[in-house]
Amino acid sequence: MRIGGIASGMDTETLINDLMKAERMPLTKITQKKQTLQWQLDSYRAVNRKVKEFSDNVFNNMVLSTKFNAKITESSAPNDVSINNKNSTSDFSGTIKIEQLAKNSTMQSRVIEAGAGKSAKTTMADLGITGTTLKISAIDENGVMKDTDVTIASTDTIQSVMDKITKQTGVNAFYDAKSGQIALSTKNGGNNGTNGPSEIVVTSTGDVASKLGLDGEIVANTNKGQNAIYTVNGLKMESSKNIVDVNGFEFTLKAANNTDINFSTKPDTDAVFENIVKFVDDYNKLMDELNSLVREKPYRDFKPLSAEEKEAMSDKEVELWEEKAKSGLLRNDPMISGMITKMRSALMGSVKDQGSLKDIGIATPGGQYAWQQDGKLVVDEKKLKEAINADPDKVQKIFSQTGTATTPGSTTGEQGFAVRLRAIAESSYKDIHKRAGDTGSTEASFTLGRNLKAINEQMDKFQTRLKMVENRYWKQFSAMENAIQRANAQSANLMNALGGGA
Numbered sequence: 001m002r003i004g005g006i007a008s009g010m011d012t013e014t015l016i017n018d019l020m021k022a023e024r025m026p027l028t029k030i031t032q033k034k035q036t037l038q039w040q041l042d043s044y045r046a047v048n049r050k051v052k053e054f055s056d057n058v059f060n061n062m063v064l065s066t067k068f069n070a071k072i073t074e075s076s077a078p079n080d081v082s083i084n085n086k087n088s089t090s091d092f093s094g095t096i097k098i099e100q101l102a103k104n105s106t107m108q109s110r111v112i113e114a115g116a117g118k119s120a121k122t123t124m125a126d127l128g129i130t131g132t133t134l135k136i137s138a139i140d141e142n143g144v145m146k147d148t149d150v151t152i153a154s155t156d157t158i159q160s161v162m163d164k165i166t167k168q169t170g171v172n173a174f175y176d177a178k179s180g181q182i183a184l185s186t187k188n189g190g191n192n193g194t195n196g197p198s199e200i201v202v203t204s205t206g207d208v209a210s211k212l213g214l215d216g217e218i219v220a221n222t223n224k225g226q227n228a229i230y231t232v233n234g235l236k237m238e239s240s241k242n243i244v245d246v247n248g249f250e251f252t253l254k255a256a257n258n259t260d261i262n263f264s265t266k267p268d269t270d271a272v273f274e275n276i277v278k279f280v281d282d283y284n285k286l287m288d289e290l291n292s293l294v295r296e297k298p299y300r301d302f303k304p305l306s307a308e309e310k311e312a313m314s315d316k317e318v319e320l321w322e323e324k325a326k327s328g329l330l331r332n333d334p335m336i337s338g339m340i341t342k343m344r345s346a347l348m349g350s351v352k353d354q355g356s357l358k359d360i361g362i363a364t365p366g367g368q369y370a371w372q373q374d375g376k377l378v379v380d381e382k383k384l385k386e387a388i389n390a391d392p393d394k395v396q397k398i399f400s401q402t403g404t405a406t407t408p409g410s411t412t413g414e415q416g417f418a419v420r421l422r423a424i425a426e427s428s429y430k431d432i433h434k435r436a437g438d439t440g441s442t443e444a445s446f447t448l449g450r451n452l453k454a455i456n457e458q459m460d461k462f463q464t465r466l467k468m469v470e471n472r473y474w475k476q477f478s479a480m481e482n483a484i485q486r487a488n489a490q491s492a493n494l495m496n497a498l499g500g501g502a
Contacts, residue, residue, distance in 0.1 A: 012481075016473045023469050027462050028306060034455045035304035040329045041448045044436035047293065047336060048429055054286050055425035062279050062418035068396040070271035073249075076262040080255040083263055088248025089393055093264035094233040098256045102189030102242045105139065105199035105225035109182040110213035112158075116180030120159040124208070130154050132206030134161075134214075138170030139199040139225065141188045143240055146170055152208050161212075171200055182212060190240030191225045199225050228253055267392045269385055276384065279399070279418065280362065280377050287340065287375045294337050298328025335435070339428040344375035346420040350412050354398045357417060360387040 061067050071085035081096055112118065114127050124130075134150045148169040152161060158175050162182070165173040171184045184200050192199045198218035202209050209215035219225075227238040230253060232246050242253040249265065302324035310318050330336060350356040357363065361383025364376065388395050403414025405423070413420070437446035443453045 010477075012474075012477045016470065016477065019473055020466065020470055023466060027459065027466065030455060030459055030462065031306070032304045034452065034459070036325075036329070037448060037452055037455065039304075039326050041436050041452070043293070043326075043329050044432055044448070045438060047290070047330070048432045048436065048438070050286060050289060051339075051425050051429050051432070054282055055422050055429065057282055058279065058418050058422045058425070061275055062399045063416075063422060064400075067275045068272055068392065068400070070268035070275075071249075071265045072268045073265045074263065077255075077257070080253075080257050081261055081263070082252045082254065083265065084250045084252070085265065086245065086248055086250050088265075089396075090248075091265045091267070092247050092249055093262075095260040095262055096233075096251065097231045097258060097260050098228070098253050099231070099258050100226060100229040101253055101256050102228035102240055103226045104186045104189050105191065105219045106183065106185045106223045107198070107200045107217055107219045109184075109217055111180040112182070112213050113211040114180075116178065118158070118177060118180060120162075120175050120177055121157050123154065124152060124156050124161070125154040127158075127211050129208050129211050130206065132204060132208045134165070134202065134204045134208050136165060136169040136171060137201040137203075138186050139188055139190055139192055139240075140170055141240060143190045143192075143227075145192060145197075145199075145201070152204075180213075182214065184214075186225060188240055189225050189242070190227050267388060269388050269392075272388050272392060272395070273381070273385055276362075276395075276399075277379055280379055283343075283421070284376045287343070290336055290340050291374050293330045294332055294340070296328045296331055298331055299324040302327075335428065335431050339424060340375060342424045342428075343421055346406075346424055347375070347377070347417055349406065351398050351401055351416050352403070352412055352414045354394055354401060354416070357398070360384055360395055360398060 066087070069085055069087065069089055071088075071091070073083040073085070075081055075083060080098065112127065114122065118127075129152065131151075131153045134152050135147060136150060137145050137147045140146045150161075150164050150168050152164075156164070162173040162175050165171060165184075170187050172187060173182060173184050175182050184202075186199050190199075200219055202214040202217065204210075204215070225240075227240055228242050228244065229236070229238050230244070230251075231237070232251075237244070237246075244251050244253065302321060304325055305313070305318065305321060313321070347357060350359075357377070361380030362377055363380075364378065397416060399416045399418040401414060401416040402419060405415050405420065406413030415423075433446070435447045437449055441449065443449035
């Protein structure tokens with residue numbers, strides 16, 4: 001704690017604080033510059049999150065073909081068979097006849113050696129079983145028997161053994177304490193040959209299988225699994241499952257009626273239409289947000305507030321002030337402006353062998369090209385639905401066709417419009433990332449981070465200089481106080497010597 005002004009009567013601390021306010025003015029400007037740079041960094045990252053989200057949505061909804069392959073399926077017996085399109089781009093129709101459904105094999109053990117009524121919490125040690133290996137052989141999805149060893153510890157309970165079997169092998173297992181029996185069922189349908197070997201075989205090293213009542217037990221003929229048998233358009237087929245793939249469509253077999261069931265598929269125009277409309281809405285939203293940023297008005301008189309200034313204002317006043325201070329930080333930004341221009345240009349022209357957006361009812365509000373009206377698009381619902389119904393594959397390719405990009409000066413390229421936009425979004429994302437990084441980036445890895453680091457170093461040096469200046473002021477004022485004290489002492493001595501004190 002420093003105390004001054006004893007000899008002079010001056011408020012030294014207030015004087016020095018006022019002097020230091022003037023000395024700190026350059027630091028205030030540097031601090032404001034740092035805050036502005038931080039806000040700009042946050043704005044860039046917010047843009048990049050939106051660009052990344054747009055790119056991901058374009059890829060998932062427009063570039064991947066699944067969204068365009070939505071089909072409406074019809075069946076004359078929907079309770080017997082249901083149909084779902086998996087990856088087919090073509091329609092499919094005909095008849096299916098289900099002769100037999102796939103069935104899983106089941107097997108029951110004898111009563112466990114300890115007898116019925118034993119809790120599922122009973123340990124292997126309680127049953128007289130020491131640690132050993134239980135081998136389960138079960139039919140797999142390809143109709144082949146697969147062996148799996150399950151290690152059994154003496155501390156395992158009946159329930160934990162059931163859990164191990166279910167988790168590690170090709171069978172599901174559960175224990176009924178009341179009957180003292182174990183039930184096993186294969187996870188896959190199908191059989192291991194009519195009246196042939198069992199689909200579930202249990203053996204073990206040691207006595208674990210026998211004490212659990214599983215050794216020597218086989219799947220009874222009445223419980224044997226079976227394949228599904230079905231005929232599609234005259235072709236008879238078999239499967240170990242009741243969900244089968246035919247020509248890119250997934251058929252779920254529900255009942256074996258052994259009669260012809262008519263089925264047909266057609267494009268789901270509404271689903272494809274809604275997907276394209278969402279793409280247009282996402283694009284328009286991104287264009288609105290980017291255009292508003294590069295045109296936002298800056299308020300240069302509203303500088304970032306210092307801590308002292310914030311204390312003198314209400315929270316609402318601070319909020320309104322900073323809203324003005326943050327405005328226009330990305331005005332006319334070349335990276336964002338360039339991205340807008342590229343995206344507008346990418347929607348001009350046509351896709352080789354497929355056509356343009358105008359051909360399928362997508363254009364600017366004035367019906368002109370995409371670079372007008374801020375690059376925004378509108379959809380002619382009737383025209384787009386007609387295009388989807390007429391040739392859904394062509395509509396898909398207009399957006400998702402791959403190939404070489406358009407060359408400078410050309411308005412025609414092999415790449416679809418969604419592919420073009422995604423390429424621009426990804427490239428712009430990388431450029432902005434180089435400038436602003438992301439949350440996990442180190443300061444040295446991006447431009448604004450290096451700038452902030454330099455400002456922090458400059459502020460640290462300035463703080464050190466301010467401490468030196470403040471110490472110098474205190475030394476100067478202390479020297480003045482000492483001089484005044486000496487002068488006062490000399491004056492008192494002189495007065496005494498001349499008898500002034502008499």
